[in-house]
Amino acid sequence: MEDFNHIERKRPRKVGLAILSILLIFVLITLASSVVVIDQTEVGVVKILGKVQDTPLQPGMHFVTPFITEIVRMPTYEKTMELVGEQHIKALTSEGLPVYFDMAIQYKIDPNQAPKVYSTLKNYEVWMESRIRAHARDIVAQYKAEDLYTEKREFIQTDFERRLDEEFKPYGIVITAVLIRNIDLPESVEKAIQAKIEAKQEAERMQFIVQKERLEAQRKQVEAEGIAKANQIIGESLRNNPEYIQWYYLQVLHDFATSSNSVVIIPVPSGMYPGVSPNATASIPLILPSR
Numbered sequence: 001m002e003d004f005n006h007i008e009r010k011r012p013r014k015v016g017l018a019i020l021s022i023l024l025i026f027v028l029i030t031l032a033s034s035v036v037v038i039d040q041t042e043v044g045v046v047k048i049l050g051k052v053q054d055t056p057l058q059p060g061m062h063f064v065t066p067f068i069t070e071i072v073r074m075p076t077y078e079k080t081m082e083l084v085g086e087q088h089i090k091a092l093t094s095e096g097l098p099v100y101f102d103m104a105i106q107y108k109i110d111p112n113q114a115p116k117v118y119s120t121l122k123n124y125e126v127w128m129e130s131r132i133r134a135h136a137r138d139i140v141a142q143y144k145a146e147d148l149y150t151e152k153r154e155f156i157q158t159d160f161e162r163r164l165d166e167e168f169k170p171y172g173i174v175i176t177a178v179l180i181r182n183i184d185l186p187e188s189v190e191k192a193i194q195a196k197i198e199a200k201q202e203a204e205r206m207q208f209i210v211q212k213e214r215l216e217a218q219r220k221q222v223e224a225e226g227i228a229k230a231n232q233i234i235g236e237s238l239r240n241n242p243e244y245i246q247w248y249y250l251q252v253l254h255d256f257a258t259s260s261n262s263v264v265i266i267p268v269p270s271g272m273y274p275g276v277s278p279n280a281t282a283s284i285p286l287i288l289p290s291r
Helices: 002-034 111-120 124-140 152-171 187-240 243-257
Strands: 035-038 042-048 060-063 069-075 079-083 089-092 098-109 173-184 264-269 283-288
Touching (some): 035 042, 069 111, 079 124, 089 124, 098 111, 098 124, 124 152
Antiparallel strands (some): 042 069, 079 098, 089 098, 264 283
């Protein structure tokens, strides 16, 4: 009988310990559910009883109401949507030619508008792809096929970026860059475009050569005019100062006389010798001995 009473006294104690353990586990679960840590590369969209709150959770540790609060994490770093391979873009140019190309769209979510992105679009990348394809058809239809191969491709990419950013930004999605690559056209069209580009390059090269020759001709003309002007000035100076020629001639003789040559024979105008008529046309050789 005493053993039975002893067992009866122990039973409430075990039940109390079990209840206490359950309460402790419940408290730990509650505390764990109330603490949320948001990574630096994401933002937390708060849903309370299924309703999206306007203010998102920024990176860091936060306390929320457990059990009724759900946190949806959305990335805020720059992402790239690639429409390549079987997902490539198909459109018609202004000439009605089919063109296929790959696209890469770089974008990121505005952290402050993440709740709007989630509540308005939710699966936002599916919506983005459909709008990108619609814009691709509209934009490519305004250009010729060759524009995709020339410097106009940059204008097309800029046009894409501007239009997508104008449509996506109100939803909280910021477009940072649009890249077009791997353009595929019918072979005959590609050959025609390539031939046209080469012809244009050749015409530009010839234009450059013509311009270069024209500039060279102008340079020679200026140079000739300069030489003619200089000769005119020199001639006028010599006519006004005939003594300069005799002085210069004697200076040259002096240079020859002091040279290392063994014998130097120099013709001297007859007018420079005493007793010889200055009108004589012959010259008398002057022999200078070696030094």
